[in-house]
Amino acid sequence: MSGxxxxxxxxxxxxxxxxxxEVLALEAELFPEDAWSEGMFWSELAHARxxxxxxxxxxxxxxxxxxxxxxxxxxxxxLGDVQTIAVARAQWGTGLGARLLTDLLxxxxxxxxxxxxxxxxxxxxxxxxxxxxxxxxxIGFRRGYYQPGNVDALVMRLTVQGTGTxx
Numbered sequence: 001m002s003g004x005x006x007x008x009x010x011x012x013x014x015x016x017x018x019x020x021x022e023v024l025a026l027e028a029e030l031f032p033e034d035a036w037s038e039g040m041f042w043s044e045l046a047h048a049r050x051x052x053x054x055x056x057x058x059x060x061x062x063x064x065x066x067x068x069x070x071x072x073x074x075x076x077x078x079l080g081d082v083q084t085i086a087v088a089r090a091q092w093g094t095g096l097g098a099r100l101l102t103d104l105l106x107x108x109x110x111x112x113x114x115x116x117x118x119x120x121x122x123x124x125x126x127x128x129x130x131x132x133x134x135x136x137x138x139i140g141f142r143r144g145y146y147q148p149g150n151v152d153a154l155v156m157r158l159t160v161q162g163t164g165t166x167x
Contacts, residue, residue, distance in 0.1 A: 009063035010096065012103055015070060017045060019059050022067040030086050033149045044072055044083065056107035060087075060096055071100035075111035080104075080160075082118035085127070097130050105134070108160055116160055119153035121146055131156050 015023065020041055027035045041057075048055040054076055060069040069087040073080055082104055087097045108116045119142060120127045136156040145153035 010068055011061045012058050015057035015059045023070050026086055034146045058103050069096050071104055073104040075113050078114045080108035080113035080116035116158045118156050122152045122154050
């Protein structure tokens with residue numbers, strides 16, 4: 001599957017099992033307290049291919065071949081859920097997070113989702129601003145969602161079908 005390249009040469013492509021070592025390394029660096037396990041990623045990837053796929057996982061590969069970021073979406077019953085978005089610190093401010101989110105939202109439409117939800121740490125204002133730019137609105141909190149740090153999550157929602165929203 002060919003990826004989506006931009007001027008800087010970074011390519012978005014489907015995440016595959018051989019990406020997991022780099023994904024896990026970036027996950028541990030960016031989310032040291034609540035990083036996903038290898039098993040969690042394997043479980044998600046198991047649902048990302050074939051005619052009954054309900055997941056979209058994508059990686060951003062820099063021209064050097066290094067992993068610059070990744071993202072994942074789950075979809076079921078007209079509802080999408082942004083599972084994860086991660087961008088290497090060296091790529092912060094480049095628009096890569098927006099590219100990853102755009103890819104997920106395009107696939108949410110393909111999965112016929114009416115709305116997309118996500119959870120974001122209450123202390124991650126950088127990510128919250130990204131989601132707000134895309135039209136996500138806060139709808140509640142999940143107390144102690146991120147463990148073991150016991151950090152609350154802000155729940156945000158975007159309506160994507162039948163609204164004229166250009167994603």
